[in-house]
Amino acid sequence: MNDGTDSAPLVAIRGLGKHYVRGDQIIPVLVDINLDVREGDFVALMGPSGSGKSTLLNLVAGIDKPSAGRILVAGVDIAQLTDSELAAWRAAHVGFIFQFYNLMPVLTAFENVELPLQLTSLARRDRRERVENALSLVGLSDRMDHYPNELSGGQQQRVAIARALIADPTIIVADEPTGDLDRVTAEEILDLLQGLNRELGKTIVMVTHDPKAAGRARRMIHLEKGVLVD
Amino acid sequence: MPFVLRLILRNAFRHRLRTTLTMTGIVVAIVAFGLLRTIVDAWYAGVEASASTRLITRNAISLVFSMPLNYEQKLRQVPGVASVAGANWFGGVYITESNFFPQFAIQGANFLDMYPEFRISAEERKAYLVDRQGAIAGRKLADKYGWKIGDQIPIRGTIFPGTWTFTLRAIYDGADAKTDETQFFFHWTFLNETVKARFPRRGDQVGWYVIEIRDPTQAAEISQRIDATFKNSLAETLTETEKAFQLGFVAMTEAILVAIQAVSFVIVLIIMAVMANTMAMTARERYAEYATMKAIGFGNAFVAGLIFAESVGIALAGGAVGIALTFPVANAFGGALATLFPVFFVSEETMLMQVCAATLVGVVAALIPAWRAAHVKIVDGLRAVA
Numbered sequence: 379m380n381d382g383t384d385s386a387p388l389v390a391i392r393g394l395g396k397h398y399v400r401g402d403q404i405i406p407v408l409v410d411i412n413l414d415v416r417e418g419d420f421v422a423l424m425g426p427s428g429s430g431k432s433t434l435l436n437l438v439a440g441i442d443k444p445s446a447g448r449i450l451v452a453g454v455d456i457a458q459l460t461d462s463e464l465a466a467w468r469a470a471h472v473g474f475i476f477q478f479y480n481l482m483p484v485l486t487a488f489e490n491v492e493l494p495l496q497l498t499s500l501a502r503r504d505r506r507e508r509v510e511n512a513l514s515l516v517g518l519s520d521r522m523d524h525y526p527n528e529l530s531g532g533q534q535q536r537v538a539i540a541r542a543l544i545a546d547p548t549i550i551v552a553d554e555p556t557g558d559l560d561r562v563t564a565e566e567i568l569d570l571l572q573g574l575n576r577e578l579g580k581t582i583v584m585v586t587h588d589p590k591a592a593g594r595a596r597r598m599i600h601l602e603k604g605v606l607v608d
Numbered sequence: 609m610p611f612v613l614r615l616i617l618r619n620a621f622r623h624r625l626r627t628t629l630t631m632t633g634i635v636v637a638i639v640a641f642g643l644l645r646t647i648v649d650a651w652y653a654g655v656e657a658s659a660s661t662r663l664i665t666r667n668a669i670s671l672v673f674s675m676p677l678n679y680e681q682k683l684r685q686v687p688g689v690a691s692v693a694g695a696n697w698f699g700g701v702y703i704t705e706s707n708f709f710p711q712f713a714i715q716g717a718n719f720l721d722m723y724p725e726f727r728i729s730a731e732e733r734k735a736y737l738v739d740r741q742g743a744i745a746g747r748k749l750a751d752k753y754g755w756k757i758g759d760q761i762p763i764r765g766t767i768f769p770g771t772w773t774f775t776l777r778a779i780y781d782g783a784d785a786k787t788d789e790t791q792f793f794f795h796w797t798f799l800n801e802t803v804k805a806r807f808p809r810r811g812d813q814v815g816w817y818v819i820e821i822r823d824p825t826q827a828a829e830i831s832q833r834i835d836a837t838f839k840n841s842l843a844e845t846l847t848e849t850e851k852a853f854q855l856g857f858v859a860m861t862e863a864i865l866v867a868i869q870a871v872s873f874v875i876v877l878i879i880m881a882v883m884a885n886t887m888a889m890t891a892r893e894r895y896a897e898y899a900t901m902k903a904i905g906f907g908n909a910f911v912a913g914l915i916f917a918e919s920v921g922i923a924l925a926g927g928a929v930g931i932a933l934t935f936p937v938a939n940a941f942g943g944a945l946a947t948l949f950p951v952f953f954v955s956e957e958t959m960l961m962q963v964c965a966a967t968l969v970g971v972v973a974a975l976i977p978a979w980r981a982a983h984v985k986i987v988d989g990l991r992a993v994a
Contacts, residue, residue, distance in 0.1 A: 470905070474903050480900040
């Protein structure tokens with residue numbers, strides 16, 4: 379499946395398969411997935427529980443390894459990278475947004491956003507400037523010194539979004555980013571993601587159950603029993 | 609403060625009660641370990657204080673049996689021998705049996721010359737040597753009983769019956785902390801003359817001879833020569849280095865020492881298990897955080913390093929407090945058991961062992977949690993949050 383344009387895709391998935399082995403049984407999770415994601419795209423992966431959408435997202439993000447096929451991200455076949463190469467690749471190319479925010483509880487909002495920059499050679503002053511800009515972008519300039527437990531769910535997710543953005547990644551992956559939020563807050567987060575995509579041209583791949591959330595994406599892709607259905 | 613250090617410190621004090629209790633356990637374990645090691649050291653104090661230039665010649669049958677006085681001349685003639693001085697165990701009681709301290713009858717200036725670690729002023733030494741009933745006491749002993757130079761000290765003899773009154777003429781200070789300052793010396797000639805007068809058949813007998821040799825590397829050969837000299841005599845001799853002689857006393861209580869040493873290591877093992885449990889619990893609670901860090905791009909080694917640093921940090925902090933507390937505890941313990949352990953101090957070696965024990969506890973406790981956290985699959989770790 380591709381988006382119908384001719385330019386080279388940012389993410390090119392070819393013949394991707396993933397299965398788990400449990401005893402003598404082989405349990406297929408993804409079967410022969412072919413998918414292109416263009417730069418600046420905002421793709422929503424939808425499907426029922428167990429359809430393989432989170433597994434597909436994890437494979438694209440390089441935190442899981444496929445059983446078959448290739449995943450080319452910006453020309454790099456990440457399926458061929460070693461664990462340490464993958465870690466370095468993720469640090470440079472992927473921003474993560476999780477359903478439960480996954481912030482470090484012992485770090486302030488500022489320090490959480492700064493976390494990915496600790497892997498770079500940026501000077502302290504440059505890091506500070508970047509973090510302040512990112513937190514300002516998500517509307518949390520006044521919450522920089524707050525710890526996650528001092529923030530609401532929506533604010534925590536904003537911090538997580540700022541953290542995902544901070545290293546200027548090639549792609550942002552979001553796994554049910556509104557799954558733990560009330561409707562109003564979820565809308566705010568979706569506004570933010572949509573803004574990142576439209577105004578900053580960020581490429582986003584988002585897994586969601588929620589058709590309303592998926593409606594904010596440029597493109598919806600459905601998975602059922604490990605197979606792309608449209 | 610660097611980011612990594614900040615993260616480690618905040619993680620360490622995330623559950624203050626848990627960390628405090630763990631550190632308290634380490635403090636208690638390190639104090640107990642240090643105290644038991646100090647007891648073992650105290651047991652070996654005599655061995656440690658022995659000199660390589662001194663040999664001890666005693667009756668081959670047992671130390672209980674004495675040797676004739678005329679051995680002294682023969683010993684002096686053995687090649688390699690520089691000086692000879694005889695001594696006897698007196699074993700008297702000062703006021704009551706509970707006031708135990710070692711008392712020795714020693715032969716003249718020779719003995720004092722052979723023990724430079726007993727530091728006596730020239731004036732007091734001279735006063736002692738010219739007074740037939742003169743005595744020398746260690747500083748700790750004199751302080752304990754409030755003795756001053758010139759005091760009359762009555763001691764009731766058990767091996768040599770009667771009340772023996774000595775005049776304190778000198779007080780010695782130890783050359784270092786390892787020197788026993790609780791001993792009491794007086795003239796062997798005074799003992800011999802008195803014994804000869806009261807029990808003529810027990811006179812002119814020496815308990816053991818201290819022999820100074822010129823070359824410590826010749827100790828074995830000289831010992832053999834001495835024992836060969838008295839072969840087939842009525843009192844055959846057994847000559848050994850002072851260290852071996854002292855070790856002979858330690859060997860009599862070796863089982864107790866082994867037990868003390870075993871207990872000291874068991875204490876470290878127990879706290880290691882407690883700490884390992886704490887770190888395992890801590891790491892398990894944070895799998896999702898470690899997985900998140902790994903997803904962001906931090907490596908396995910970094911995650912493992914965080915756990916190691918936290919574990920070793922807690923263990924070393926507890927260890928530092930434990931080492932600091934060992935000194936007052938050892939002082940109190942040593943003071944209460946001064947009769948049993950005249951030399952009782954926390955050695956540098958013990959402190960080093962305490963540091964090593966604390967470090968080992970921290971490292972071993974972190975091994976499995978760090979390995980697990982480093983090797984947990986990111987996707988599995990992230991699931992732990994849900």
